[in-house]
Amino acid sequence: MEQLLHYIWKHRILPLHELRTTDGRAVEIIDPGLHNTHSGPDFFNAKLRIDGTMWVGNVEIHERSADWFMHSHDQDPAYNNVVLHVASVIDADVVTADGSRPPQMELHVPPYVMQNYRRLLAADHYPPCRETVMQLPRLTIHSWMSALGAERLADKCAAIEQRVRASGGSWEQAFFATIARSFGFGVNSEAFEQWAAQLPFMQVAHHRDDPFQVEALFIGSAGLLDTSQMNERQRAAATADPYFVRLRNEWEYLAHKFSLTAMQRQTWRFLRLRPQNFPYIRLSQLAQLYCSRNADLSRITTCITLAEVRQALQTAVSPYWQTHYTFGNASRSNAKHLSSASIDLLIINAVVPMLHAYGNHRKDEHLMARANDLLMSLPPEDNTHIRLWQECGITAENAADSQSLIQLHTRYCERKDCLRCRFGYHSMKRRKDT
Incomplete structure (x- = not known):
């Protein structure tokens, strides 16, 4: 209920009757203030x-005015500048840490807003706001889509900046980690990011001219050469395979040389994956890409x-993986x-955010513009939710649009966070007669 009170205050979805304090003084809201999502009062600098x-x-704002004391606002100087306390139930007088008594006002969520909110939360179809969206002006939709796209790109850039800090300021290493995460293609993205974070990037670089050693480092550090974590069938097939034995021996030598430890094999997901997406295949592809040096950040930034x-x-x-999907089991070449399609996903999820983040770091507007141009040039992604929004x-029309819709789904629809969604806003304020 308190969230809804915040919502109607922020958007001024207020009763038609005159607002008054509990002691009868008229209240006019000139500016509801800046919504604060951190500690301190709920809205700053209201007029x-x-x-x-x-x-x-x-x-x-509280559901009940007695919550003021429950949250210890009467002992917190941060609340001394509260000029109005709003609650749906006034059941206590309030006092600040400096002894003043801010005026209080009773405010209720309009019934139609409550009904709309409950309908959105209870809807079993996707998207729950489809009737409202189909009636919205194109300009309103375009504005929210643009904001969603910028929000998604900002989220990805923030993740990259965190990887840069974790790698001691190395943008090249952060880009490799970003590419590696993208090689998980959703199912194994977290595993790839964990793997890249513990990979000894500087030591691997010394062996970059030997793809076999790099592949041994990549697959070995992923825990996929550890026979103790295999079932009996996997262990028998692997240990009878000469290539596996060579890889394992090379990994054990390099692991001892650099004091490396491997991940747990169980971190990786194989179930219901197409063989083309098995971690062995993706790690081998990534090893070949790394050794080619074509996907270094210094190289990518020169691509126009x-x-x-x-x-x-x-x-x-x-060559080995051209005829195998798992160790010891040969397949057609x-x-x-x-x-x-996979390359385009790498561009969307790794190259575009990296160019934008790196361009922002270097104050290079050309790199940032190139990132946006790439996103606009790529075809849209295709999944169930994007097709439902099409209905x-x-x-x-392009990858920028599909990224916006993915952000809408993952950050708002999936979390039922209709109170922060502009489509949700238009759905919430609808009356039955409109």
Whole structure:
């Protein structure tokens, strides 16, 4: 209920009758203030006219006014500048740490807002706001889509900046970790990020001219050469395979040389994966890409066109994996090139945010513009949720649009966070007669 009170205050979805304090003074909301999602009062720098006098200060909102004391606001100087306390139930007078008594006002969530909110939360179809969205002006939709796209890109850039800090300021290492995460293609993304974070990047670089040693380091550090973590069938097939034995011996030598430890094999997901997506295959492709040096950040930043970026990210597996998907089990020969769709996903999830983050770091607007151009040039991603939004009249024309819709799903719809969504806002304020 308190969240809804915040919502109607912020958006001024207020009763039609005159607002008054509990002691009868008229209240006019000039500016509801800046919504504060951290500690301190709920709204900063609100402008209110109370009984004809202009007040500028903070507003605190609770479901019940007694919550003021439950949250110890009466002992916190941060609440001394509260000029109005709002609650749906006034059941106590309030006092600040400096002894003043801010005026209080009773405010209720309009019934139609409550009904709309409950309907959105209870809806079993996706998206729950589809009727509202289908009636919205194109400009309103476009504005929210643009904001969602910027928000998603900012989230990815923030993650990259965190990787830069974790790698001691190395943008090259952070880019490799970002590429590695993208090689998980959703299912194994977390495992790839964990793997990249513990990979000894500087030591691996010394062996970059030997793809076999790099593959041994990559697969070995992933825990996929540890027979103690295999089942009996896997262990028998692997230990009878000469290539596995060579890889394991090389890994054990390098692990001892650099004091390395391996991940747990159980971190990786194989179940229900197409063989093309098995971690062995993705790690071999990544090893070949790393050894080629084509996907170094220094190389990617020189690519001007989408075709050049796509060319730089092309990779395949080492000769052994052309005829295998797992150790000891031969299959029909296949170079297992990274597909064009997979390369585009790498550009969307790794190259674009890295160019933007790196460009921002270097104050290079050309790199940031290139990132945006790539996103606009790429075809849209395709999944169930994007197709359902298309049924509502929102068609993804390019990857920038599909990224916006993915952000909408993951950050708002999936979390039922309709109170922060602009589509949710229009749904919440709808009356039955409109």
